[in-house]
Amino acid sequence: MMKNNYYQKMAFLGMLLIILFTFQQYTSKEKEDFSDVKFLTPHSIPLHLTEFDPNELDQKQWQSLGFTEKEIATILNYKKVVGGQFISKEQFKKCFAVSKEKFSELAPYILLPESNKEAKPSRYKDFKKRSITVSGRFNPDHYTVNDWMEMGFSKGQAEAILNYKKFLGGSFVSKEKFRECFMISEENYQKLAPYLILPDKTPANFNSYAKNFKSEKTKIQYHTFDPNTFGLEDWKSFGFSEKQAQNIINYRDRNLKGSFKNLEDIQKCYMISAEKFEEMKPFIKLNPATINSSQNQKAEIKQQEKTDFSKTDLNTITFKQLIEFGFDERAAGSMVGFRKKLGGFVTKEQILTTYNIDVELMQKLLSIAQLNTSNVPKYTLTEAPEEWLKNHPYFKYSAEKIIFYRLSEKDERKIWKLLKVKPEYEARMKLYLK
Missing domain, CATH: 1.10.150 (DNA polymerase; domain 1)
Incomplete structure (x- = not known):
């Protein structure tokens, strides 16, 4: 009996030693550092985008644009819901499988009219799917x-x-x-x-892209030029695309008020790469006469000013008056367009959020001009017209919810709770509510 007790004690001590040894090994083991581990996602892969008609894409092509199988299925189902084909970018944008960021990335390449209003049969014919016919063998x-x-x-x-x-x-x-x-x-x-x-x-030694573009560069014949007198065709002759050439001209005429003043102005133009600038630099000859000419024209315009801006209402100021004050056409058009969408400005701070605006110049105008808000339309959440809600920049993203909730709820405080909008968005919306 004593012998059996001895063996039981020894077995228990052995098991205890094994457990202690195992625990020591586990606690002494260093933790692995995963701080440098990075995960790749399909969206991290840069896309080589070209123009396309979303009505013509198959499963593989949607995948090449970075969409998942689930997103593709949603897009194709949505296409069936809207009648079997997308008729505009506006309609495609509404598909909830397409994020705002993704739509912004793809929009410039989509071969569809901008809006449903533009998608009339006569205009849509240029975008719709065509049948391909082949007459014979060809290279x-x-x-x-x-x-x-x-x-x-x-x-x-x-x-x-x-x-x-x-x-x-x-x-x-x-x-x-x-x-x-x-x-x-x-x-x-x-x-x-x-x-x-x-x-x-494809040949195993095939090397695309680089060789071709080197040979293209040698074809460009540069000559002495004044960038302030260069037109669209002139910039294109230096190897720029039509779109790039137009953007350079816009940068000069709008951002720089009509002329490049020095080499640094040209170098800062986002359409001209550092490499391209170095190529052109020896041939650039800025003529003081063309610089002074643009400045003189600006001075003449100031002399012709007739508007008393201290008596001008920011809710009725015209496109021409904004140009007269010193804004370029893009900024003036943006302000007038934004005001029209809002139905009028309620605070001067709103105007500073206009896209493409020269903030410093606008602040000067705001300090001089008046703002009359008496004609700005305002409604209650329960009475606001559906069309107004859907088109107003501050309400359109919550319009459907508002229309739905107010069917059964008339207490606006409860509607706000159901909407769950961010405080800053709610504050903007309440500017246009009674």
């Missing part, structure tokens, strides 16, 4: 914009296809690379593939 490297349009592609699609060819280095290289063109849907590729005069596979 796509030799095709122009007109050739692609005759085949059935829109002008925007044709230009995007040529931009893709340029991206590859001036040639589609192979059927394999041609198939990767974003503008070519799988359905259209299957139609075109038998007629393409291209190798099936």
